[in-house]
Amino acid sequence: MTFTPQQPILELGDAFYDPVAPADFPQTILRFRNDRAAASVGLDGLSDAEWIAHFGRFQPLDGTLRQPLALRYHGHQFRVYNPEIGDGRGFLFAQMRDEQGRLMDLGTKGSGQTPYSRFGDGRLTLKGGVREILATEMLEALGVDTSRTFSLIETGEELHRGDEPSPTRSAVMVRLNHGHIRIGAFQRLAYFQETENIERLTAYVLNHYYGEEAGPDAPQRLLAHVAARTARLAGQFMAAGFVHGVLNSDNINVTGESFDYGPWRFTPTWDPAFTAAYFDHAGLYAFGRQPEAIYWDVMQLAGSLRLIADEAPLVEAMDLFPERFQRELEAAILWRLGLEPHSPEQDRSLIQALERTLRTSEIPLDRFYFDAFAGQLPEAYGGPFAELRALLAAHAPRKSRDHPYWSGNAPCSMPIDEVEAIWAPIPADDDWSALTAKVDQIRTMGDALA
Structure with missing residues (x-):
């Protein structure tokens, strides 16, 4: 695969993003590079020094964006509208094509402050980066449409967080996404009544992620696509036994690809009430309520598109979701059962x-x-x-059970106590062997399922 740089995000103009500068980190220690993901976009040939220069120091990749862009968006967080968010500790770094010809984005987490950081430091804990590696590797292996953790670089800063022992080590992460546009981007434009920009963003998404031209029916076509893709994601989550934890509308990608993993967990049993986030006291995003939560988020996209479309075709597009979810759930479970x-x-x-x-x-x-x-x-x-x-x-x-994975005595799983056990030797002894071994085990399972 040859690296094919792109920059169509610039078509949208500066009403959609803010150019920002990455943080200048004291150190850049490469901890994880996903050469399998890098091969899909033609970047696996980079040396470690080049990798660090691009994904730790954020020197631009030739032919793509010359400066990182913090995207603007709003969103509902636990069903409460928040107009003060946006890319607060990340940015869009580069765009390119993958081996399937899809437009892909490299986005960051922990890359420094932006105009949307509010009172945050714009940083990511090293543990948070390790957890994201484990989540994305596991989900990819289980057939879920997910972002991929592309790079994790330790940055040599001490961070203080209320939900883990502090001070704790810091990192900057890069993820490979099929798109970086959230439902919350449309909500922000609707909030400010920017109808022309809603039309522009609708055309951008249809063109670059769904291969369609805009037209009079563009809003309902976009909504139908998003409803179908997110229904598929909801079915995949359920088949995987995965609980995202924070299915806010700013965390739903309009391509239906899952991303941004904070308090995620895998449910040990088929328990509809199982929650991932300790702060989800009402169980809003519990395992069994995830399809409802995602549907609710897509309804917020429909509400935003109402500024540029009639209600009836949008309702018709939303009506696709329940039946599509049921079919996608069946397909995902059958796939996992082989x-x-x-x-x-x-x-x-x-x-x-x-x-x-x-x-x-x-x-x-x-x-x-x-x-x-x-x-x-x-x-x-x-x-x-x-x-x-x-x-x-x-x-x-x-598929048959002839892959060596099936000759083992136990499945590859990801209980929360194992996540903690994988992390424990890293701060104690700088021992990364448990993480490396787990990623290998997960990928073996993925090969057996694929």
Whole structure:
């Protein structure tokens, strides 16, 4: 893959972003470089020194943006509208094409203060970067449309945070995204009644992320695309047993790709009430409520587009979400089980039986998926699984269990105590071997599932 630089974001103009300067860090120690992701955009040939220069010191990549851009957006945070946010500790650094021809963005986290930092220092803890590596690697392996952690560089500063022991080490992270435009970008434009800019952003997204030209029906086409993509994401989250934790409208990408991982967790069992964020006291973003939360966020996009479109076609586009979510949930669970689709009725019966049985049995979710892969549920699963076993056996396998991963005794999983165990030797002894080993294990699982 040859590096193919792009800069279409500049078409939008300076009403959508602010040029910013990256922080000047005391140190730049390379801790993680994702050469698999880099190969997809033609950057895997960089030396470590070049890598640090671009992704620690933010020297521009040839042919792309000459200066980082902090994007402007608003958003609902736990259903409360906040007009004072934006890229507060990150920026858009570069754009390029990937091996599929898609427009990709390199965005940052922890790269310094911007006009939207408010009272924050614009930094990222090293632990936060490690957690994001684990989240994105695991989600990618489990078939979820996710950003990819591209780079993590330690920066030599001491940070003070209220939710982890301080002082703590600092880092700057770069993520590879299919787009950097959030629903909150449309909300900001609607807030200021900037109808021409809503039209401009709608055309930009349709053109560069969906390959379509604008026209009189552009708003409803955009909304239909976003509803379909986010319904798919909601189904993938549920199949993966993943709880994002902060599904605010400023955290929903209009390409339907998940990103920005803070208090994430994987639910140990099929527990609809399981939450990730300690501050989510009402369970707004609990495991089982994530489809509802994402749907609500897409409704905020519909409300923003109402300034440039009639209501009826927008309602019609939103009506796609529930049925599309159900189909995507079925497809994602069948994929994780290593099964081919059968018929709509048979597939739906299987997923309904699976949810019902897993919820009442409280069996570890990853254990079940591991044991049931390719459809042959072991006899050790007793009477409560009889209906589910028969439904599984009626589906043809998508893949066999001949990959070495399936010969192991336990599934690759990511409980919160393991996340803490992977982190513990890093501050204690600067020992990164547990993280390296876990990434290798996750990628082995991904190869077995793919």
